Amino acid sequence: MKVGVPKEIKVHEYRVGLTPGAVREYVAAGHRVMIETNAGAGIGATDDDYRIVGGTILTSAAEVFASSEMIVKVKEPQPSEWCQLRENQILFTYLHLAPDPDQAKGLLKSGCTAIAYETVTDPHGGLPLLAPMSEVAGRLAIEAAGSALKRSAGGRGLLIGGVPGVQPARIAVIGGGVVGTHAARMAVGLGAEVTIIDRSIVRLRELDELFEGRARTRFSTIDSVEEEVFAADVVIGAVLVPGASAPKLVRRSMLSSMRKRAVLVDVAIDQGGCFETSHPTTHADPTYEVDGIIHYCVANMPGAVPLTSSQALNNATLPFGLALANKGFTAVLENPHLRAGLNVHRGRLTYEAAAESLGLPFSPIEQAAA
Ligand SMILES: NC(=O)C1=CN([C@@H]2O[C@H](COP(=O)(O)OP(=O)(O)OC[C@H]3O[C@@H](n4cnc5c(N)ncnc54)[C@H](O)[C@@H]3O)[C@@H](O)[C@H]2O)C=CC1
Ligand SMILES: CC(=O)C(=O)O
Ligand SMILES: [Mg+2]
Incomplete structure (x- = not known):
């Protein structure tokens, strides 16, 4: 199959759909891979690095879209990209x-x-192509919170771990899946x-065992969310209902009862966000304030650490991408986990x-396939 990799064009998005190592695997399996010039620049991969492993460099995204049977990217297609896709x-x-009707209509x-990627499943009920980026985003969420808490950034002026004799930050993590667990690990590590x-009570049991008392767990109700949010210096939004818009668990009316200059990090922003006052921001201008509360809502957090993220993402996408390249749409029909990833097919919404x-x-x- 002819596989194309355009350069990512979202603001401060430095990841790449296929690393040179992944291109080598596609080429070894008999596929032709066309990469837009400089697509790997964000991870320090040159055009020559791609040529050495058998890739072909094309000079524009338009050429990549026009000549490929499959496009492999990282972020959701932007308007200039979705208008180049075809049946x-x-x-x-x-x-x-x-949360993105314009993109849906474009596709x-x-x-x-x-x-x-985010709705492909695995046999254990997980989301294997979301998980690696959730690991990255969860860990980054605490770094983002630490920066936003600084007084110079508008925050409360609090050091996450405190110092001996001074209490540390209190952090509420809403959603204890992959993002939430990795955020909690970083936060616990900092003290x-x-x-x-x-x-999910089952998940809370697992977390209780994992953290051995170093993090508390609470069942999600209106009461528990309110109590924890009002007492927190930092709230991490990490809920997910796969494929659906995130539930709004923190309403604007709650902000006035929070600690002044507390920080909300809405990692779930890519599914619309779980705070009513969230709107997507970029790495160029990541935070804004509503009712005295600092909001951080970057929708492509892992794009800030593209070396780690591109490698982790490619490790996970490779077997699925190769199956698609080998078998085309038949791979979707044959593999229930890839099938769960199908969102749009020939003008129909299939998720x-x-x-x-x-x-x-x-x-x-x-x-849709008939
Ligand atoms: N902003 C960014 O750059 C990134 C955002 N994400 C997003 O982070 C979000 C979380 O992803 P994962 O941790 O991988 O999902 P996950 O499926 O591993 O975890 C989600 C958790 O939320 C819980 N949950 C659902 N509804 C809830 C509620 N009402 N109250 C409390 N908990 C609730 C679920 O039980 C589950 O444990 C997703 O929207 C994902 O797309 C992931 C990576 C990067
Ligand atoms: C999951 C996602 O949206 C990201 O890695 O940017
Ligand atoms: Mg997004």
């Missing part, structure tokens, strides 16, 4: 369609087959006082939770 072309990338209009809130959030008709894959 019978596979798009393999993050999509986050639920539907293109007629392409779009597989969202913060950490509470993790989740609606029910996304369709519901968008208020658009849902077509089961059998209908």
